[in-house]
Amino acid sequence: MLPTLMTILKRQAPACVFSLAALCSLGAMAQSPGPLKLGIIGPMSGGSADFGQAMLNGIEIAVSEINAVGGYLGRPIELVVKDDKGDPETGLKMSEELVKVDKVVSTIGFCNTGVAIKAIPVFQSNQSPLIVPCAAGSPVTQQVEPAASYIFRVSPSEDIKAPFMVKDILRRGLNKVAIFADATPYGESGKNDVVKALAASNLKPVHVTSFPLGVKDLSTEMEAARAAGANVIIAYTVGPENAVIARSRAAVKWTAPLVGPWTLSFPNFIDTAGPAAEGTMTVQTFIAEPSNERRVAFLSAYKRMHKDSRMAVPMASAQGYDAVYLLTYSLFGIRDGRLTGPAIKAQLEDIKRVYYGVVATYDKPFSTASKDAVTENMLVMGLVRNGAVTFAYPEDAKRNLFVQRKTQ
Template sequence: MNFVSKLMSSLRASLVTVCAALPLIGFAQAPAAVKLGVIGPFTGASSDFGKPLLQGIQLAVDEINAVGGYLGRPLELVVRDDQGTPDVGLKAAHELLDAGVVGTIGFCNTGVAQKSLEVFQNAKSPLIIPCATGTPLTSKYPAAESYIFRTSARDSIQAPFVVNDLVKRGWTKVAIFADTTGYGEAGLKDVEAALSAHQLRPVNVTRFPLGVTDLREQLKVARDAGANVVFSYTVGPENAAIANGRRDLGWKVPQVGAWPLSFPFFIDGAREAADGALMAQTFIAEPSNERRAAFLSAYARKWGGRMVVPMAAAQGYDAVYLFTYALLGIRDGKLGGPAMKTALENIPRVYYGVVATYERPFSKDDKDALTANMLVMGKVQGGGITFAYPEDARRNLIVQRKK
C-alpha cells in the first residue's frame, strides 16, 4: 500500500469514527458541499508560484473527495485570483466570505496578505497561509485570538537558517539586496537580526522597487564595500537581475536567499548565472521517501510537466489535509469560524504529510506549523533545485516533526 492509499485509508477510518458518533439526520438529501476558499496570484507576475499552489490544493481536494469528503459532503473550492496585487486581494477576500466559505487557504505575497488579514480576523474566519513567509503575518494579532494560521516557513526562521550557513562557510561580509515591498521590508529586518545574533552587520544594504532590471551600479557599491556574499530578498525577476548583474561585472561571489531563489523567474531568468545559488527549502522535488515519491507521482499523473515551484504545491497540498483533519474534529457538523479555529488548534490525529509530520501543528498559542528543523539548504544546479549537502539528502529520508 503506497502513501496515498494509506492516507486515504486513514481518512476513511476517521470518517467512520466521526459518522458513528452522529445522529442520523438529514441524510436523505444530497449533502451540501463544504466551501473552502482559495486565494492567490494565479495570473500576473507571481503566478509562477500561485499556479502550483492551486494545483497542489486541487490534488488534495480530489483525493479527499474520493473517500467521502467531510461526512459525505464534498469539499468545493471557491477560487479567487489576487493577481499579486493588494487591492485586488482585498476585494477577493471579501468575495470569499460573501460566498460562505468555512475557511480559506491563501496568499503567496506578504504585502497582499497584509492588506487582507483584518478581513478574516474581523469575520472570525480561519485563514491558512500556505506560501507567504513574511514574519508579521502570524504575529499581527495575539496568538490566542488569531484566526491566521500558516504552513509555510516564516522568514524569522528562514533568515537565521541561511545566515548560520553563511557563517559556517566563512561568508560574513554580507550585502543585502531587498525590494521595497512588505516582503522585502520584513525579510531585511529578519536578516539583520540574524546577523546581529552573530555580532555581524551587513557591509551594504540596497533597496529597490519591483520592476527594476539593472542593478549593476548598486552591485558595484556592494563589491567596493568588500562584500563576499549577496543575500537577496525579493520574489520575482529582480533576483535574476542581481545574478545577471554579478555575471556582467565578473563579480564571482555567491548569491543566497530565502525560497524565491527556487522560482523560475530566477532560475530561468539568470540561467548559468543562477547556478550555485543557495536558499532555504522545506521540500525538494526528489523522491527521498515514500510520502514524497507518492506525492510527486500523483502530481505528475494529474498535471503532467514540470512542478515549477515544488514548495508551493507541497505546502498547499498539506494545508488542505490539515484543514480536513480539523473538520473531522467537529462532530456536530456546525462549521462556524470559532469552531473551525478551535478545531485547527486541536487537530486530533497525526497527519503524515509531504513537508512534515504534523502532530499538533497549531495550538492556541502557536499558529505556525513549521519549525527550523524542517528546513534544508537547496542549491540551484543545472536548471533545477537539489540538496546543497549530502547529509540533508540523507536526513530528508525522515520527515521531520515540529520542535
C-alpha cells in the same frame, strides 16, 4: 502506484481512532446539504503566478483524494478560486468576496506577504479561518495576538529562514553580507530578519540595497557592494527581480555566492537568470526528489493530475497540499456539524490526530500560542543546479529521509 487516502489512513491511524476515510463513509450515508465551499486565493496571474498556480496544483491533488473517499461527511469539497494578481487591493476585494459573498467555510491562500497583510483584517474580523501555505514574511502571523488569531500558516516564516540561512553562510566563512531587498513588505521584513540574525553573531551587513519592483539593472549597486568588501549576497524579493540581481552580478564579473529564501527556487528566477542562477543556494522545506514513500506518492500524483514532469515551485505545491489535509482533519473534530469559524479555529489549535504530511509530520502543528506549523528543523539548503533545485549538502539529503516534527 499512489496509495489511496483510505490505504494511507488505515496504515497511519491507530485502531481506536476513527479514520478520516471511515468518517467520510459514515457521512455519505446521511443526507448531504451540498458541497463544502473552500476558498482559495493567490496570484494566478502576474509576476507571482509561478507559485500561485503551484500552490493551487497541490491543493487540487489533496481535494481530489479527499473527495474520492466521500469528502467531508458525504459533502464534496468545492474550491472557490480567486486571483489576487499579487496586488494588495485586489487581494482585499477578493477576500471580502470569499467571506461575505461566497460564504466559504475557510480559506487557504496568499503567496505575497503584502497582499496577505492587507487582507488579514477581513478574515480576522469575520472570524473566518485562513491557512497560509506560501506567504512567508514574518508579519503575516504577527498581526494579531496568537490566542485570538484566525490566521494559521504552513509556510516557514522568514524569522526562522533568515537565521537558518545566516548560520549556513557563517559556517562557510562568508561573514561580509550584502543585502539586496525590494521595497515591498516582504523585502523589508526579510531584510530586517537578516539584520537581526547577523546581530546575534555581532555582525552587520556591509552593504544594503533597497530597490523598487520592476527594476531592470542593479549593476551599479553590485559594484558598490563589492567595493564595500562583501563576500556573499543575500537577496529578498519575489518576482523576476531575483533574476536581475543574478544577471547584474554576472555583468560586473563578480562571483560572490548568491543566497536567499525559497523565492530563489522559482522559475521566474531560474529560467530568467539562466546560467547566472547556477550555484545559487536557497532555503527549502521540500525538494522534489523521491526521498521517502510520502513524497514519492505526492510527486507521482502531481505528475498524473497536472501532466507535468517539472513541478514549478515544489514548496508551494507541497505546502498547499498539506494545508488542505490539516484543515480537513480539523473539520472532523467538530462533532455537531456546525462548521463555524470559532469551532474550526478551536480544532485547528488542537488537532487530535497526527497528520503524516509531505513536508512534515504534523503533531499539534498549531495552538493558542503558535500559529506557525513549520520550525527550523524542517529546513534544508537547496542548490540550483542545471536549472533545478537539489540538496546543497549530502547530509541534508540523508536527513530528509526522515520527516521532521515541529519543535516547541
